[in-house]
Amino acid sequence: MQDGNTFPVTAGPVLATISWMGKSTTGRRGTTPSEFSAQLAARIKAAREKVELSQTQIAQLLSKAVGREIPADTYRKWETINSTIAVDAILPFCDITRTHVLELLHKEAYPISATAKIKRSKAAA
Numbered sequence: 001m002q003d004g005n006t007f008p009v010t011a012g013p014v015l016a017t018i019s020w021m022g023k024s025t026t027g028r029r030g031t032t033p034s035e036f037s038a039q040l041a042a043r044i045k046a047a048r049e050k051v052e053l054s055q056t057q058i059a060q061l062l063s064k065a066v067g068r069e070i071p072a073d074t075y076r077k078w079e080t081i082n083s084t085i086a087v088d089a090i091l092p093f094c095d096i097t098r099t100h101v102l103e104l105l106h107k108e109a110y111p112i113s114a115t116a117k118i119k120r121s122k123a124a125a
Contacts, residue, residue: 037081043104045079047097055079058096065092 031039048058059075066088077083085093094101 034081037084040084040105041079041081043099044085044093047093047099047104048079050099051097053096058093061096062089062092065089065096 048055053061055076056072059070059072062075063070066086070086070089074083078085090101090104093099094104
């Protein structure tokens, strides 16, 4: 975490950050943690349905992609607010469902320049 409100999305000479959980410009959250969890679960389900895979099928594909067993029951929980998708499964999930990571985490994919605070590292200067 950078300052508690952003996280890095690129490495190297240029570091880009995006706001986490829709923090508004006034400093108040755009959404509560429980609302974010519910919205994320709905986006996970919609992405799976978009590629017409069952929960069991996607759990099997994710297991291969991450190199560890992801039971179908575990995946099913990710489509509810009872559990959040494992961090190591986010990018493979996006690859399998052909969903942009920002679309999964923030409702829609949009140009990074429109949403990110770009900071030059000392190495790039």
